[in-house]
Amino acid sequence: MNFVLIFLITIFSLSLFFYGRSKTKSISIEKNIKLNALPKFYGYYLVLWCSIPSLVFLLIWTLFEPVIIKSIIIETAANQGAIFNDKNEANLIYEKIKAIYAGTYFGDIDTILKESALSYAKFINLFTNSKIVLIFGIVIASVIYSLKKIKNNNKARDDVEVILKGLLFASSLIAILTTLGIIFSLLFESIKFFSVINIFDYLFGTNWSPQRAFVRDASAITAEEYEELKDAFGFIPLIAGTSFIAFIAMLVAVPVGLFSGIYMAEYASLKVRRISKPIIEILAGIPTVVYGFFAALTVGPFFRQIGENLGLTVSSESALAAGLIMGIMIIPYVSSLSDDVINSVPQSLRDGSYAVGATKSETIKKVVIPAALPGIIGSVLLAVSRAIGETMIVVMAAGLAANLTINPLESTTTITTQIVMILVGDQEFDSPKTQSAFALGLTLFIATLVLNYIAQRAVKKYREKYD
Amino acid sequence: MELMNEIKIKSKNLNVYYGEKQALFDVNLDLNEKEVTALIGPSGCGKSTFIRCINRMNDVIDICKVSGNIEIDGVEINDKNLDVVSLRERVGMVFQKPNPFPKSIYDNISYGPKIHGKGETKSELDEIVENSLKKAALWEEVKDRLDEPGTGLSGGQQQRLCIARAISVNPEVILMDEPCSALDPIATAKIEELIDELKKTYTIVIVTHSMAQAVRVSQKTGFFHLGKLIEVGKTEKIFKNPDNKMTQDYITGRFG
Numbered sequence: 001m002n003f004v005l006i007f008l009i010t011i012f013s014l015s016l017f018f019y020g021r022s023k024t025k026s027i028s029i030e031k032n033i034k035l036n037a038l039p040k041f042y043g044y045y046l047v048l049w050c051s052i053p054s055l056v057f058l059l060i061w062t063l064f065e066p067v068i069i070k071s072i073i074i075e076t077a078a079n080q081g082a083i084f085n086d087k088n089e090a091n092l093i094y095e096k097i098k099a100i101y102a103g104t105y106f107g108d109i110d111t112i113l114k115e116s117a118l119s120y121a122k123f124i125n126l127f128t129n130s131k132i133v134l135i136f137g138i139v140i141a142s143v144i145y146s147l148k149k150i151k152n153n154n155k156a157r158d159d160v161e162v163i164l165k166g167l168l169f170a171s172s173l174i175a176i177l178t179t180l181g182i183i184f185s186l187l188f189e190s191i192k193f194f195s196v197i198n199i200f201d202y203l204f205g206t207n208w209s210p211q212r213a214f215v216r217d218a219s220a221i222t223a224e225e226y227e228e229l230k231d232a233f234g235f236i237p238l239i240a241g242t243s244f245i246a247f248i249a250m251l252v253a254v255p256v257g258l259f260s261g262i263y264m265a266e267y268a269s270l271k272v273r274r275i276s277k278p279i280i281e282i283l284a285g286i287p288t289v290v291y292g293f294f295a296a297l298t299v300g301p302f303f304r305q306i307g308e309n310l311g312l313t314v315s316s317e318s319a320l321a322a323g324l325i326m327g328i329m330i331i332p333y334v335s336s337l338s339d340d341v342i343n344s345v346p347q348s349l350r351d352g353s354y355a356v357g358a359t360k361s362e363t364i365k366k367v368v369i370p371a372a373l374p375g376i377i378g379s380v381l382l383a384v385s386r387a388i389g390e391t392m393i394v395v396m397a398a399g400l401a402a403n404l405t406i407n408p409l410e411s412t413t414t415i416t417t418q419i420v421m422i423l424v425g426d427q428e429f430d431s432p433k434t435q436s437a438f439a440l441g442l443t444l445f446i447a448t449l450v451l452n453y454i455a456q457r458a459v460k461k462y463r464e465k466y467d
Numbered sequence: 468m469e470l471m472n473e474i475k476i477k478s479k480n481l482n483v484y485y486g487e488k489q490a491l492f493d494v495n496l497d498l499n500e501k502e503v504t505a506l507i508g509p510s511g512c513g514k515s516t517f518i519r520c521i522n523r524m525n526d527v528i529d530i531c532k533v534s535g536n537i538e539i540d541g542v543e544i545n546d547k548n549l550d551v552v553s554l555r556e557r558v559g560m561v562f563q564k565p566n567p568f569p570k571s572i573y574d575n576i577s578y579g580p581k582i583h584g585k586g587e588t589k590s591e592l593d594e595i596v597e598n599s600l601k602k603a604a605l606w607e608e609v610k611d612r613l614d615e616p617g618t619g620l621s622g623g624q625q626q627r628l629c630i631a632r633a634i635s636v637n638p639e640v641i642l643m644d645e646p647c648s649a650l651d652p653i654a655t656a657k658i659e660e661l662i663d664e665l666k667k668t669y670t671i672v673i674v675t676h677s678m679a680q681a682v683r684v685s686q687k688t689g690f691f692h693l694g695k696l697i698e699v700g701k702t703e704k705i706f707k708n709p710d711n712k713m714t715q716d717y718i719t720g721r722f723g
Contacts, residue, residue, distance in 0.1 A: 352562065357556040370570070
């Protein structure tokens with residue numbers, strides 16, 4: 001239904017474009033007046049006025065219709081004698097009613113359900129009909145309004161500007177509101193978690209085993225139970241594992257990425273650059289899950305084999321394998337960002353250095369790199385925040401046990417892995433175990449935010465100096 | 468007639484190509500020792516390209532090809548086996564836009580000597596820095612703030628810092644590529660004064676767009692047009708009584 005409506009509105013609006021254009025042309029000829037805008041702007045004006053209000057109305061209606069119908073139906077069902085003790089049972093009955101209406105319900109249908117389904121059908125019809133009527137009303141009203149405007153030779157060009165500006169503003173507003181929504185939902189769920197688990201027990205605890213809190217209602221935890229619980233949510237092993245793997249990744253990514261960036265920016269001929277830069281950037285386009293199984297199936301066992309030959313115990317899921325592959329994944333970030341900052345070091349500085357007799361590598365080491373350093377630090381920090389936020393590789397290659405270790409051959413775990421583990425499968429949403437995922441998410445979010453902020457400040461400071 | 472100084476740099480049939488485009492055509496030009504030679508001519512005429520041949524700065528540009536000969540003290544420098552590092556130690560350069568390194572004033576000057584292994588001890592280095600800055604007439608202005616960044620100086624000071632940087636490795640020749648084009652008249656006057664002083668020790672080649680500057684600072688002037696050296700001679704003669712009609716037109720401002 002909605003698609004038909006959207007289609008009709010679109011077709012009608014588009015045809016209005018031609019109407020508006022020719023209409024204003026003929027007005028200007030008939031009355032021998034100069035139009036305030038080119039005829040096509042009157043066309044745009046009509047199109048925008050006809051489509052935007054009705055489409056926005058349709059969107060809002062579609063969002064709220066199910067909610068309203070649901071509350072009405074549940075109420076009528078209750079009036080007819082349906083018994084439900086809580087929200088879940090009410091939902092269940094509503095789903096049954098919907099299934100009966102759709103003809104996909106194969107259980108017994110009692111009178112209450114039957115009556116409710118009939119009234120559901122009635123309301124669906126009513127809502128659909130009134131939606132159509134209202135939309136036509138809106139379209140007609142806005143077309144009449146805008147036609148009147150263009151007949152009065154309004155400043156259509158300026159008006160179109162205003163409408164477009166509003167449209168763009170609304171789009172950015174959606175992006176901002178979504179971000180805020182995510183932050184607040186993280187925040188509220190985390191607050192719920194921290195109302196059960198003391199924030200200091202979380203931040204400074206050294207043991208992470210959230211399974212112990214499985215299926216336990218957060219609101220009903222006694223003091224004794226808490227004593228048992230409080231050391232199940234220690235954040236230290238996770239942040240240690242995360243930083244450790246990120247550190248190994250940076251050990252790989254920073255030297256390789258930086259050196260390849262220097263090569264690309266300073267040494268590579270145009271031809272080499274044209275070929276190799278896209279290839280390096282392909283590395284950034286490989287889905288992380290591919291890196292993940294590469295780490296888990298190839299690199300991990302490889303390290304274990306080498307370890308066995310050397311007489312070392314290497315777990316097949318090791319921090320080393322995960323960190324190494326993550327480092328490879330991050331190389332293109334470091335290399336292409338440092339390539340950019342090195343490229344933006346002015347040639348005149350290099351010339352100055354060559355002119356006193358410095359060689360290329362001396363110039364790079366003593367002039368170019370120091371000049372580009374803030375930007376390079378920025379790119380490394382961005383890579384770090386990418387590393388600590390990376391999930392798939394560590395889920396597949398780093399392991400699940402929260403070991404507090406600095407042995408790269410043992411398995412360890414990260415914040416992101418634990419979030420995945422906690423939220424996979426069926427969940428009790430009021431158990432501290434589930435809520436701890438939000439607390440982890442919030443912590444991770446704050447950590448990456450701070451890193452990104454510092455990185456961007458560093459890059460910006462660098463830009464100011466040379467622009 | 469006043470005796471000319473000895474010839475320091477000699478170019479013979481110098482041709483330069485940027486890719487397909489030829490930038491210099493058979494330039495034959497002799498530059499005298501301890502004298503200022505000014506190169507004038509409209510933009511894109513090849514004057515900068517010419518001086519960049521003298522310290523082989525054109526090597527930096529991939530597509531640039533140089534053929535022909537340039538001799539300094541009779542030694543061919545346009546030779547693949549020549550050590551560019553020691554050439555540039557002997558031939559310093561100052562650029563159009565002041566380009567101090569984003570380092571302290573001290574480090575800007577000590578950069579060159581350190582690279583060439585001059586000034587092994589701190590006190591030797593201090594001395595080089597002080598002497599270079601004194602020769603560039605900047606010492607009095609910056610002696611109390613040698614550890615401040617060179618980029619924090621004014622434009623004219625920055626350019627004198629760059630001159631000091633060029634002097635620091637004790638070259639024989641200093642090339643100046645429009646050294647005053649980014650400076651105000653007062654800073655320009657200071658630099659010109661400095662050039663006058665420096666010519667006692669160094670052979671100087673200066674590219675300039677200002678005729679007045681060429682008259683003020685140089686003893687010899689070469690006029691370039693479309694990659695060709697049209698006329699060269701004593702500055703006085705070039706500006707008072709040029710042989711070539713084109714030179715005449717250019718210096719009187721009829722084109723360029």
